[in-house]
Amino acid sequence: MRQRRVTALPVRGPKLADEAYDLILDQLITLKLPPGARITVDELARQFGISQTPIREALGRLKSDGLVTKTHLIGYRVTPQWTREQFQQLYEIRLLLEPAAARLAAAKISSQDAGSLERFVSDMEQAVSDEKRVNYGHFALHDSEFHDRIARASGNELIVDALSRLHAHMHIFRLYFHAWVTESAIAEHEAIVAAIVARNPDEAEHAMRSHIEESWNRLQKGF
Template identity: 30%
Template structure:
């Protein structure tokens, strides 16, 4: 089933990216069993690349491997675990932004502006495209973190954000909450562009608090 001339690593990467995307956008639901034989047929590759892809996803905690049961999509976090995750996000994201405000280049800022403009366009539509908004929302925040130029901070942030993206997808996001999120996003970009550390920390802290309240069920869901 392996394509001629295609390295096995390439097939593993393709299977990994496809399965990861399906988990993040909800096509593979939390706790869903992942049968290697079925996935192999769907993806058109042999069992080995699928198994290797699932092992990579297991290391990212997006997939769970249980004895005698095999692979399954990691269940949604409960409220307590979600709160702990959000606390960790606060520490990592604010720490990264503390460096980003000093190191961000005009190229970094242009990339953030482009994503923010796309988010504005989605929010302006009469029917909110939740999946697209969540994907771009995640991209926006990662682009504000990457100028810190610290691979360990960025890696730690990446480990958390995939689970936040899944939580956002399953908890929904009313249009009014998305509009408020955009106000907060613009405040973050304005402070970052101005090099105003205090304003950036304040804007990012308020945004994290708002998102935490929504996802933990302490206010309107996001």
């Protein structure tokens, strides 16, 4: 998963469009650019200290991801908040991809990556236990990294790419409706990791499927 940075771009080079993509995406998932907001290319170029060309390239990618829209003679806007039906379709896709990713990860993960995943989840649990109620904004990127690590461990790059697009929509929704981390979600993460580390594909697939289903049940409270 590409690291997201929020500071102005320090250098120029062939990766400017990638850097601009990360910076704009950060503003989307932190709601600095909320659903429906107008996006001004000139303003972003001044803010990031770069030309309009990489900004337009980045916005084109975000449009392909479904995170921004473009209207002729009007320009770019952040995609409006998804409907319940759209999120239900998103979860249907997650139920197809993420249990499969967990199954593959359990079969393929290296000992080093398994240990790293265990430590990562332990750190997440500790961060949550330090506060009685942890705002999802403090947890979102770690949650995304958790799912992305499992996707990468599956060895299937198409799954990695597809899930990275879906997770951005999830974060925006949860931040917009002030969702909270729950102890149940943490326990579900631990069950998934335990199955992957034990190299039990059946249990890993089952644990991930249960997690996605419970996540959908929690998400529906926002509608």
